[in-house]
Amino acid sequence: xxxxxPFTTLSVLDTLxxxxxxxxxxxxxxxxxxQPGITQLVSRLERDGLVARxxxxxxxxxxxxxxxxxxxxxxRSRREDRTRHLAPLVDRLTGEQRRALADxxxxxARLAExxxxxxxxxxxxxxxxxx
Numbered sequence: 001x002x003x004x005x006p007f008t009t010l011s012v013l014d015t016l017x018x019x020x021x022x023x024x025x026x027x028x029x030x031x032x033x034x035q036p037g038i039t040q041l042v043s044r045l046e047r048d049g050l051v052a053r054x055x056x057x058x059x060x061x062x063x064x065x066x067x068x069x070x071x072x073x074x075x076r077s078r079r080e081d082r083t084r085h086l087a088p089l090v091d092r093l094t095g096e097q098r099r100a101l102a103d104x105x106x107x108x109a110r111l112a113e114x115x116x117x118x119x120x121x122x123x124x125x126x127x128x129x130x131x
Contacts, residue, residue: 008033008041010078013050013067017075021064023056050074 008031015030016022022030028038042065045051050071056062067075090098 005074009045009050012038012041012045013071013075016051016065016067017072021054021066023062023064027065045071 052066053063056064
């Protein structure tokens with residue numbers, strides 16, 4: 001399953017890994033994909049065992065899309081690959097540049113959190129998305 005996956009597939013998996021289960025309508029908004037497009041993508045991810053649909057405990061008419069352990073393994077593997085690629089590059093920075101990068105990380109994490117909240121990821125779920 002570690003073949004090259006399309007960006008949209010990886011984006012959906014990353015969104016679910018970072019923000020937890022989401023409704024299809026929220027995924028449509030965060031991923032900027034049409035409703036038919038996200039339905040088709042989630043169906044394919046579900047068939048591949050990377051996500052699962054489960055009833056929303058707060059609304060019996062809705063379903064939540066959850067990332068599975070297999071989906072999490074893919075995300076961990078990709079993160080490890082990025083770390084292996086970036087670590088030697090960071091090693092080539094000066095000490096001052098590495099400190100500047102480290103100092104910027106909390107701000108970049110907050111920026112990503114704000115972006116998720118702005119697009120509706122985690123909206124209405126305590127502790128997720130920051131709204």
